[in-house]
Amino acid sequence: MRQSGAIIGKTLPFANIAFDGENFNADKDGNFVLGFDRDAGATANLTITAPDGRKLERTFDVARRSYRVTNVNGVPAATVNPPQSMRARIAAESARKQTAWSSLDENSRGFAQNFRWPLNVVRVTSSWGAVRRINGTLTRPHYGVDLGARTGTPVYAPASGKIVIAERNFFYEGGLVGIDHGQGLITLVMHLSRVNVVAGRTVEQGEKIGEVGATGRSTGPHLHWGMRWRGRQLDPSLMVRPLAKIE
Ligand SMILES: [Zn+2]
Known part of the structure; x- marks a missing residue:
């Protein structure tokens, strides 16, 4: 633990x-x-x-972890402080995300699988939980693992489950796909250049769900991989190994 x-x-x-x-x-x-x-x-x-x-x-x-503090510069000001005209769109997208993240699919069994990385070649460029100083301002922790890859690199389902959100152009996330793996465990990938699935369908572990891109609030092509459990943010990279099991 x-x-x-x-x-x-x-x-x-x-x-x-x-x-x-x-x-x-x-x-x-x-x-x-x-x-x-x-x-x-x-x-x-x-x-x-x-x-x-x-x-x-x-x-x-519960073992403690230490988290990195990173500086991120060059993010366009318009996305750090969204203009007034974007607020209605951002609020609507936020509501869609909250609905997706509250999914509790009883048929999904992916949570019991050993997860795989969503990319075939793994190069971590920003670790999970790091605190970011964007353009000099401290923000909330980075709730994702950033993986460096070229635009168009295939992205695969880390475990099987049901697609709860599949969007091409959200303001912050750009191309966004979320998968409910059952028992409250949901993973998500964002900044996709292509989305190959639709909400409501099921995917098998290793199935292609999209392609890496630089859409949404992103300084360049990479994959942001996150995970949620009943409203909490967890580190998905910790799932890519045999998990501690209790009986
Ligand atoms: Zn990220």
Whole structure:
């Protein structure tokens, strides 16, 4: 267990899970996912209540991570401080994203897979969780892993799931695709030059979903890869390895 990471749990089918203020049920096979915030505390409490009322309580130690501070210059001022004329568009796009990020698809099972990187060649240009100083102003943490690649490089689904958003030209994200992998786990890629999927369809792990680009608020071609779990932002690169499992 570490800050910004996720773990897979296995318990009785449909058992109730109480964790970090969230309350939800394991799936029909007893699987569930827990996610730890970027700045999660040193310990986290989990309470599992079986359908017959029995309770199991566990406390996890959560390992700390350190996050980089990076300077980003050359971002056009118009996107740092969006003009008044853009506000309605940005608000509408924000509402669309909130709907997508609240998806809880019960048929998606990708969360249980070992994730793959969304690109075949991986070159990390900005790490997850870094605090950015854009044009001299400190902003919120960078909730994504930036991967350097040329425009047109194929982007693949890191795990199977259901497409919850597929947009070609959002103000901040440009080309944006989000995938619900089940149990509240959603990954997203942005700044795409091409989008090859539509919302509502399912994708298999490794299926092409788009191409790298520099659309939206981007200083050059790269892929921004993010992950969400029940409203929290997690580091998707931590999924590309066997996960800690609890039973
Ligand atoms: Zn990024």
